Amino acid sequence: MAPLSRFMTLGSSSLLLFPLLFLMLAGDSWQAPHNPLSVQVQCLESHLVVSVQKDLFGTGKLAKTEDLSLGPKDCKPSALPEDVPLVIFEVGLHECGSVVQVTPDELIYHTSLFYRPHPIGSILRTNQAEVPIECHYPRWGNVSSRAIQPTWVPFKFTIASEKKLDFSLRLMNDDWTSESTSTGFQLGDTAHLQAEVHTGSHVALRLFVDSCVATLSPDKNSEPRYDIVDFHGCLVDSLSDSSSTFRAPRPKPDTLQFTVDVFHFVNDSRKLVYITCHLGVTAADQAPNHINKACSFNKSTNSWFPVEGPPDICRCCNTKDCGSPNQSRGLFPISANPWRRAAPFQQQQIGEADITVGPVFLAMNISHHTPQEPNPDFVEKYAALSLGLSLIAVLVFTLVIMALALLFRKHNSAS
Template sequence: MGSLACPSAILVLFVVALQTEANRLPWHSPLKKEYKSYLDRSPYSLLDDDTKESLNGSLPQDPQSANEEPDRKASPTPAPKPVPLQSQEKQDPVKPLKWKFPSRPVPPTEPEVPVVPKMPVPANSVAAKCGATDVQVEVHRDFFGTGRLIQPADMLLGDCTFTREDLSAQVLLFESELHGCGSSLQVTEDELVYTFTLTYVPKVYLGTSIMRMNSATVDINCHYQRVHNVSSDVITPTWIPFTATEVAEEVLVFSLRLMTDDWKFEQASNAFYLGDLLHMEASVIQYNHVPLRVFVHSCVATPVRDLNTSPRYSFIENHGCFVDAKLTGSRSRFLPRAQDNQLRFELEAFKFAPGYGDDIYITCELVATAASTVSKACSFANDRWTSSGGMDEMCACCDSTCGTGQPEAGEWNSEASLGPIKVKKQN
């Protein structure tokens, strides 16, 4: 038995090779039968039945034999599945990746420090000396304390330029009488206060359209205690914004003020619209004097401060006749008198013709008489003249000529001004 082991193994391998080759042939090939008959004549016949049975099971069956199954339709050969070039299974890397995309650099954060604006320090560049009849003002050319010198022509005291300049000290000197340079006078029970306005208006640099300084104003007040009577000449009429006041002989103080609608306070604003009513109050304050009554003999409006300019509009004339309502059909009128030393009237706001701006200046002639003296304040309404005091017959002369035009005995006259009053169109 031991001597046949090796040939049997070789035989089996040979038969298996033949059988494998036979399996590669189509089942209907005639070579199938040739291989089968060859196997019957080959050493295959020497194999035992069990080995043959195992080999016969691997041979393809011949459908033409009597024991074969009936014909079957050949099923189409399925298309071979494509072999993936790469395994679809997700595989873990051999080593974990340590490389990363570089991150964007983060700028360093600055600490939050509260910003406190630097407050400007007022420059001590203006000095004033109030005398008995005049005022002297010194202005350093380093007006803002920044080291930059101002141009002397850009600095005004009211409407006056500097009197002289100290080149070594870089100081501008202004001198004015108390009632000069557009000063204003405020009278209280205890004192007189003269106010001057120092104005700096810079101009653009020559050859450019820029400037490096701001405009500025400084008010200078001179206070004088009222502890004695004033017995000097009549003070020249002055222009005062919104209020005009003048001290006359025998210590009489005339004023013309723009009042609020309820007549309780002086108007703080000078801006109005066309059609608004300007509430104006004329008054006189007397010291050591008999009771007086004030009247408005005339009022003229101009687009500038000059009373003699053109155009000019006279809305009260002829010794107290309010002609504005008759000329334009306005609501302008005198109000009934509440006190002898006060006279209130309303003027409907107007503008001058185009080309003269929005400003109007009003100058009125005020007259004070003894309270027992009869004078007139006439308004025009419903096609007739009426008096604020109820004596309408005194207004009959308003359509002709009233009075002689000369001051009468026992009268004190003064002029008072208001302005500028800005009148705009309604939107």
């Protein structure tokens, strides 16, 4: 039983969740998938993503999307084009009739993926299948005998111990008014991405996108990979032949929007792309600097410019030396107060998270020439013209033969 998804946490001071994935195959009356990788699950902070290969049994026969459902409530998958070899379910942990089991050490969410093929006429050629799915979240608790601390404990410590930051990364529609209902793109399109942090009742925070990488799997370290944002907020994709840019001004300090021109990996037939971004926050009143910035490249001026702050904070985007990749942005500094130094989680990078959006489907737009039906009037005129030209050609040929015959006779008479 090994974890198949990255570390995430839920917003609670007494409960931390580490998602682990367990897959169990059903009993004798159900056919089990031949390839265990045909069903993959990501157990995330508040929801799970189930990716199902249509070639579920490895036989070459593709399952129909309408034959697959999730949970006792038969939740339907996300909408994807029919030629995509995957079926994607993205649901909340408590949705689709899932059951939660509480043990002394874990929270366990139970659900199942169902394959129920519909008969063709009166015959059925494929067995049904069920893949039970469990997401295990170990429970951690911290108990202290210290007295209640005074109310003047600053926000920077409170947020570190309560851990209520909720990060998100979403695909938006073209006018940024709502989340996009489609994840399908074609080359030449522009993807609109919006990163946010929800702080509840806490004071204002300013969000930054440290880095973003595009990959062909949810693993941000997989190959091939393409860096979109790097060096603590430099949108390096804007250096290429693209119009990718951070959008200024921000709609809110806790929101950052940017566009990316759609692309694909050369020499790879896969059409699904995942974008993983490392997000972080500072206090809203903290001035932007070379670590906390959002910089795009302006080709007309051949220079970098920030969403906010002085232009010189983007200067390190040219040198590619904006601090180490893991350098903390300093939202939760270690205090000189010994009580705060001993506080749990104080030295963890609590104001940062990796968030993945995807899979994004790329449709390769191949144009096919379809011959058009000829215009009937044009056909009729063309036929008449062809007939006329044919008659003229026959007449000319006949006259030439007759002329040659007369010349031949005259020549014979003269001789």
